[in-house]
Amino acid sequence: MAVQQLFSLIKQSPTAALRLAELAELFAGMLTPDDLGEIVGALVQRGYLQAGRPGEWRAGPRLNALFDEQQRKQPAYSIFSNIQSSPARMIDIRDQHSGQVLASVDALWFDRDLVTLEGRPVNVEWSDGEALWVSSSGGESVAPPPIYRSASQLLSYELARLLPEQLGLPAGAAPLVAEPDGWRWFHWLGDLYGRAALDLLRYRVPAREAGPASLCLGLPEPLLPPVAWTVPQVEQYLRDSYRQYEPQLNLGPFQQFLPATLRRRAVVEQFDVARFLAAVAALQPLAASETLAAELDELLQR
Structure with missing residues (x-):
């Protein structure tokens, strides 16, 4: 949680920088100043932070790249949440005539010519690798549902x-x-x-x-x-x-x-x-x- 908050603070800071004294006050009771010093040092070493003025740290090249990734629908690491994003790749379903995004689904839907969308069968006209382009289907047949296989769950x-x-x-x-x-x-x-x-x-x-x-x-x-x-x-x-x-x-x-x-x-x-x-x-x-x-x-x- 501490690292995610550090990245979020830099992104939201008017000066785009962090100071150790401010961090120590923010994380009082959770992390010691020595802990924070270790974290900052590790992030500097890995290129996520870099030294600015004395006692100040700014975003390094790897953190700037991570900021750019926040524009994606599913960034690998969200600086606004400590919850892991789903590793499943998502694709858009778009109407072939209007280009409107009708839904976002996982890539299991790529292998079929007919899908069921909100209870209605639609034809898959073509795919560009990032989206399925569909049109209304006149048939009554229902598309077979994708087969999902979940990973085994831990027993608490x-x-x-x-x-x-x-x-x-x-x-x-x-x-x-x-x-x-x-x-x-x-x-x-x-x-x-x-x-x-x-x-x-x-x-x-x-x-x-x-x-x-x-x-x-x-x-x-x-x-x-x-x-x-x-x-x-x-x-x-x-x-x-x-x-x-x-x-x-x-x-x-x-x-x-x-x-x-x-x-x-x-x-x-x-x-x-x-x-x-x-x-x-x-x-x-x-x-x-x-x-x-x-x-x-x-x-x-x-």
Whole structure:
């Protein structure tokens, strides 16, 4: 968020410049003057800022190019929002006679001769690579809808922890299912915490993937007693693996503009180590009956 606001401030500033004292006042309680100095230094090094008068920074060549991109319908980085733009390429649908833009859709529509627009079939007359030019269709046939395939969604800890209740298990129950090559442990930690648990366990035992990391993992032997990590251990793991967790934590498109020290710190803060350790400590491993093992296997097949 800080980088996006810095860029926005320069764009809106009457002097088109920033001063560190003004930034320190603006971000008081969020970032220290040293933090801001690191951010500005990193942006100068990458060409987004350049020194102006003493104690002042102005837009560098890369930031000026980014300002120019704001004229596009979907800039890769919007200086007015910390929300990531959709990576899907959008195209215009235009009336072939008037040139009027009737709609903006994604590029999946490029591969068809007939499309349905607001419930009405229209003919695709031609395309110039940026737009579809259409005319009214006299037919009654309805165009086949585009096939959308979404990326798999992350399962949060809040949702994953509700699954044991649906199986009639008590709170904290973490079933162990016997398998030919070891045990499958259901921890219900969700994608974020499940991945961390798997990686941290690998420092002690040869843990492995054995299904969705959000729900379970494979072990050579049951965990008796349950695992326990310290706050410094988890924080160090996160600092070492920060790039892996940035996309999962939705830290915004400008996260990569920060210096590495602040990127690591943001991951540690957003991960919430205390909640992770509490979630793991609450788990109570138990041997699954044949009936429960069958229900868990069915769950994984869904």
